[in-house]
Amino acid sequence: MFxxxxxxxxxxxxxxxxxxxxxGQEAYGRIRAAIREGALAxxxxxxxxxxxxxxxxxxTPVRQxxxxxxxxxxxxxxxxRGLSVTRPDHQQVVELYVMREELEGAAARLAAQHASxxxxxxxxxxxxxxxxxFTDARALAETNQRxxxxxxxxxxxxxxxxxxxxxxxxxxxxxxxxxxxxxxxxAHAEHQAILAALRARDGAAAExxxxxxxxxxxxxxxxxxxxxxxxxFAAPGAD
Numbered sequence: 001m002f003x004x005x006x007x008x009x010x011x012x013x014x015x016x017x018x019x020x021x022x023x024g025q026e027a028y029g030r031i032r033a034a035i036r037e038g039a040l041a042x043x044x045x046x047x048x049x050x051x052x053x054x055x056x057x058x059x060t061p062v063r064q065x066x067x068x069x070x071x072x073x074x075x076x077x078x079x080x081r082g083l084s085v086t087r088p089d090h091q092q093v094v095e096l097y098v099m100r101e102e103l104e105g106a107a108a109r110l111a112a113q114h115a116s117x118x119x120x121x122x123x124x125x126x127x128x129x130x131x132x133x134f135t136d137a138r139a140l141a142e143t144n145q146r147x148x149x150x151x152x153x154x155x156x157x158x159x160x161x162x163x164x165x166x167x168x169x170x171x172x173x174x175x176x177x178x179x180x181x182x183x184x185x186x187a188h189a190e191h192q193a194i195l196a197a198l199r200a201r202d203g204a205a206a207e208x209x210x211x212x213x214x215x216x217x218x219x220x221x222x223x224x225x226x227x228x229x230x231x232x233f234a235a236p237g238a239d
Contacts, residue, residue: 024064030055031065036172042087088173097218101211103164107155108210112203115154120198123150127191134184141176183220
């Protein structure tokens with residue numbers, strides 16, 4: 001049966017080729033994911049050639065990705081050693097947690113004002129699932145990441161989200177300690193306090209609970225650093 005031309009519909013752009021792939025962005029995303037998942041651990045030495053071979057891309061997009069990852073602090077040039085995944089030192093960890101407290105406190109305050117019931121419900125489900133995961137470090141860490149990511153989104157502030165994403169990327173350089181020394185149970189209680197404030201739409205309480213959560217995480221992290229790395233000897237009479 002013949003259909004007249006008047007019945008044919010044309011969608012603008014339907015005959016256009018798909019946009020070109022951003023290979024630099026793809027390489028960046030894959031390398032960053034490997035760092036976050038621990039496949040590229042802190043201190044691991046990397047080169048353009050090795051990364052290109054690992055991810056099956058040319059050196060040009062890898063070079064672009066490396067420049068971006070260096071600017072974010074995830075890769076570092078070390079003297080006589082070359083490029084490696086950043087290994088945060090004591091001072092960097094302290095600075096990181098200071099910024100985490102500030103930014104997550106702001107996110108919780110804004111989320112109490114702007115989060116939708118659906119967003120709060122999704123956070124509640126993740127928090128409720130935590131006790132069953134207390135002995136599964138990987139699953140608990142993934143649930144924790146999703147929970148914090150939802151909190152960031154629930155703040156509904158794109159500029160704050162951008163800063164929090166950078167902090168989260170740097171936090172990925174540190175191993176999860178949620179299953180160490182009872183931290184999982186404590187973090188769960190802290191998450192519940194944040195959730196209660198969000199449900200009450202109490203911005204001040206949500207910020208205070210989020211800051212307390214970040215402070216507790218910092219204390220736990222610094223205690224772990226002392227156990228694993230140690231501290232410098234104090235000078236005589238320095239107390």
